[in-house]
Amino acid sequence: MKLALSKWFPVASISDLPYRHIFQGQLLGREYAIWKADDGNINIWENRCLHRGVRLSIGTNEGFELKCQYHGWRYANRTAGCTYIPAHPADAPARTICNNTYTCQEKYGMVWTCETPIGDVPDIKGFKSFTVLRPIPINSAYKNVRNFLSSKEIPDHHMLRSKQTEFWRFKTNAGNLLSLVIQPQSGNISILRGIYNLKTTGTEKLRVLKYYNSLMTKLRDEIESQHLPKLHERNPKISKLADDLSQFPTLSDQKHNLRVSVSEKVKLSDNIVKLKLKSIKKQLPTFHAGAHIDIVLQNGLIRQYSLTNGPGETDHYCIAVKIEKHGGGGSKIISENISVGDIMAISAPHNSFPLLRNSTxxxxxxxxxxxxxxxxxxxxxxxxxxxxxxxxxxxxxxxxxxxxxxxxxxxxxxxxxxxxxxxxxxxxxxxxxxxxxxxxxxxxxxxxxxxxxxxxxxxxxxxxxxxxxxxFKNENEIHKNSTFKIDLARSAMSLEVPSGKSVLQILKENGVNLVSSCEQGACGTCKVRVIEGKIDHQDVFLNSLEKEGQNIMLTCVSRAKSKRLILDI
Amino acid sequence: MLKLYDYELSGNCYKVRLMMAFLKLSYDRELIEFYPSKKHKSLEFLEINPLGQLPVLMDNDFIIRDAQAILIYLAQKYDSQNNWYPSEKPSLVAEISEWLFFANDLTATSSAARLHDGFFYTNIHVEKCRKKAHDQFRIFDEHLYFNEQQGFPWICKSQYPTIADIACFPYIILSEEGGISRINYPAVRRWCDRFKRIPNFIVMSGIFPAGPQKVPDNEAKQSKILNGN
Structure with a gap:
């Protein structure tokens, strides 16, 4: 079994993934929802919605997102991160809500996967071009089909010995090649898949497909009629949810730890430049509409830019930058010093301007x-x-x-x-x-x-x-001259905030890692709940109702009017 | 006026509702409760259909019994395009008839397993029904696969769906309610997606709509630009 987990197996033909279809597949007992996004990316996901466990394969392929049929949760292409929960239209889902994805390779007209891959899908000798045959499901265990194929003489075909035990190769009397591979679907079902080593079209293709369909169907009938012992059918395999979905998430450390390369730099107009950023190694995290990222520029400046991507566009981030001739320098650097191929450090997306979908x-x-x-x-x-x-x-x-x-x-x-x-x-x-x-x-x-x-x-x-x-920015003049105390309710700490320093600075100096971004009271990333105390708001993020409420503050600029604030961190 | 003796959860009644939706026909419905009160076996209903089966369609005074017969009647009489039942093409009519009988056979297999699992029909030998349904589905999948290969998206050799597609659809798509998985019939699943995208498709309990079709780019019209002084 362990060995099987490191082998590549086909789970679908490419032709099983037409436009906006979701294919239900299975390998070694685990069910997959396999779907091709509008950008051509093939996703292999565990076939269950993280919400109520319903099969995603009965949902809908929305082009760049997959939507569960049951309560409409949406998941992004590639990352399988949840992007929208209709029952909470006013909240962006936590980024940790993410389905299991499996590695995918396309080869020989088939989609292959493997749980713990070692290397790539192996080459099958002699199949530079090919025709994918109709796969034949067989009600019999992988082992039975394997034993049968090793011992069976197929009419007009001669078996070629090879070291690759997973692929059977046969030479036809006419000198062409057939290769068969068995997909262990579940305990007692296997799928026999085949390729023929000529690219065929039109009536010749139909003839080849029909010929091998009939040949493989006969093999199936022979295997099924043997009444070989059935294996004990295991329960379908379903992965456990990740721990961080069931536990209180830890505060993520605010490092600009994503590395991207500039894959495109386009002048959209005289004053606006668009950058397309691609991840170097890892998959980029899921973002929600309205999110922004921090970009670290060469001179140490950190700037925030909103993502302009559409939903499920997860293979890159796009930003558009207005070149300010008299600005603080961020846009000038982007315009003059950054070119295609440059490596940049960015943060994961923050979203403090979420799109609320609870309106008509x-x-x-x-x-x-x-x-x-x-x-x-x-x-x-x-x-x-x-x-x-x-x-x-x-x-x-x-x-x-x-x-x-x-x-x-x-x-x-x-x-x-x-x-x-x-x-x-x-x-x-x-x-x-x-x-x-x-x-x-x-x-x-x-x-x-x-x-x-x-x-x-x-x-x-x-x-x-x-x-x-x-x-974009907080144009108010920020005063920093008050002195007050902060008590951190969860961290059990008491700290002094002297004049000249912000609450956020004091928190960071004392090892409390609060995520922040613009640090001028505009983006809202560093907001915390205030349990007690009178807040001196200096930001432009909270609206007047929120400010009057006196229970939320932006730690980068806002201070206390009372002697003490109790913060819920 | 058309009047349908109907039961929401019946796949056979759903065939007729689908046909009327595709043809945009308006009709009255009289609901005959199949489960649990078995109104289709009541004396009143037996006068309308002595076989005690649903659906029944009345077109003014004319009574038609049996879902497949109703499909033929509606398509012949109301389909001005003549695509659903092209009676002038003998080979296509023969093909359609073949699959109408196949559809009828599904009531003894896939539909029967569903009655066992969902409607407490305990005298049904469910394992036998499921096995037979799988035998039928295997053949159906192979048929649809080779039709696709020849450029025909539907059951019959036509570029348009026919009443054979309508007749087969309900008990194929409801099969999982009878414990019959379609995981090994990929061509059937693709055909189901295509069927759900026929304009004016309607659903019933247990059947979900397909995802959106690709929106043609020209649908987004010219933008508006206003200039200041």
């Missing part, structure tokens, strides 16, 4: 480069066939920059070029003048635009909790 319609308002998180959101909404509209306020020299990202839903996008401040305000007023039940507003752009949109929304009667926004 979303109005996206994007100012300039603030479009980036909304590209990812709009793609997710489009893929789930949910209702939205996207308004992009931009300069005419940038107007074409994202047309490629809009390609599949351009009818939902309106672009406004070179509007004056007053024209923009009038337009936003006309868009927001009728608040509707269960509609939401998402806004991202320059600080002034966000403030205006919130103001206009509130004036027209929108609920504050239905207006979501993300600032």
């Amino acid at each position: 319609h979303i109005i996206f308002l994007a100012g300039g480069i603030g479009i980036t998180p909304m590209l990812s959101m709009a793609k997710a909404m489009h893929s789930m066939r949910q209702s939205f509209e996207l308004h992009h306020f931009t300069k005419s020299n940038d107007k074409e920059a994202f047309s490629h990202d809009f390609a599949s839903f351009t009818n939902k996008v309106i672009t406004y070029n070179d509007l004056s401040i007053n024209q923009s305000l009038t337009t936003i007023k006309s868009l927001l003048k009728k608040p509707k039940f269960s509609n939401k507003i998402y806004v991202c752009g320059p600080g002034e635009m966000i403030q205006n949109a919130i103001k206009i929304g509130l004036e027209f009667g929108w609920n504050e909790s239905d207006i979501h926004y993300e600032y």
Whole structure:
């Protein structure tokens, strides 16, 4: 059995994976959901939803995500990370919710897998070109089929001896080759798969397929009629859930520990550059719409950029960067010093601007480069066939920059070029003048635009909790001169925060590893729950309701008005 | 007016509902409870169908019994395209008939196993039914595989689905309710996906819709651009 786990076996023919199909396969008792994504990637996953254990093979292949039929959980292409839980539309699922994936190779027109692979799928001598035969399931144990094949004379075929015991090779009287391989499906079912060493088409292909179908069917009937002893059927194998799914997750250390290489650098317009980042070794982690990553630049600067990827695009991350001629230097470095092939350090995606899907319609308002998180959101909404509209306020020299990202839903996008401040305000007023039940507003752009949109929304009667926004940066002046104490309820520590240092700095100096990102009160990554104390909010992330609530704070900029804060960490 | 004597959980009734959905026909339904009250064996219903079987279709005064017969009738009378039952093509009609009988045979195997497991029909020899169903599924899978190879996505040698596809679909797709796995019939599973994507397809309890079709790129229309001064 152990030996079998390190051998490659075929589990499907390539032709078993047509467009948007999910193939139900099985090997050594373990069931697989095998599906091809729209980008051509073949996924081999354990055939069960992590939620209630239902087979994923009865779900739907949505192109880049697989959706469970039972409660609609969605899983991303490649990573099998859960991207959406309909019962919690307002929460991004934890990244640890991830199905088991198995290694996959395509060879000889078949899909092969192996639990603990040593090397690649072996070569079969003499099969540079081939025709894949119709696989024949046999109600008999692998061992029986194996013994039968080793002893059986197949009419018009001569067995060729070979060291590869898993593959039988036969020479036909006409000099062509046939190779057979047995897939041990479960205790008492095996699948006989074959290839023929000529590429055939048309009527000749049909003749070959029919000839071998009939030959292999006869072998099947002979094996089944022998009434060989049945093995004790084992229960289907199902992996245990990972420990971190059943336990409280530990705080992940905030290292920029992902290494990516720049695989594409494209100028989208005079001022906007797009970078495509590919992982060097490991699979990139699952992201959710609205997420951003930290990028470490050569001079030590760390910058945050939103991912613009659509759902399930897990083989790369995409960011779009506006080149600020007078900015802090991050965009300049990206524009001038980074080129294709460069290796960069990035963080796993953080998401503090999550796409809440508990609304009937979303109005996206994007100012300039603030479009980036909304590209990812709009793609997710489009893929789930949910209702939205996207308004992009931009300069005419940038107007074409994202047309490629809009390609599949351009009818939902309106672009406004070179509007004056007053024209923009009038337009936003006309868009927001009728608040509707269960509609939401998402806004991202320059600080002034966000403030205006919130103001206009509130004036027209929108609920504050239905207006979501993300600032690029915190333009407020941060004062650091207060002194206070913090008590950490879970870590059982008491610390002093002196003037000139932030809560976050003090936490890190004392070994409390809190994840942070922008460190200027804009992104929300470092927020913690406050159990007691009066908070002096200085961020632009929390809305006024959240600030009034006095139970959540951003540790990078906010401080205490009281002498002490008790934090829930 | 069309009126269907119907039972939600019956695969045979579902065949007729599918046909009417594909042809966009409107109809009245009279529900005859099959389980547990066995209304299809009541004296009132026996007057409509002495065989005591569902479904029955009434087209004004004309009564048609048996699902397969109803399919032929509806397709002949209401399919203006003449694709579901192309009566002018003798070889296709012969092929369709062959598979209508196959579909009828499934009621003694796959459907019977489902009645045993789900409707407490304890006098059914379920293992025998399952074994026979597997024998039928093997043949069906081989047939569909070679049709695919020849460029025919459906049961018969036609580019369009026919009433043979409708007649076979319910008790194939419901087989797992009778403990008959389709894991070893990949061509059957692909055909099921294609069937579910026929426009106006409807579901019943235990049958799930297929995923979305590819959206053609031209569906996303021209974007709107407004310019400031």
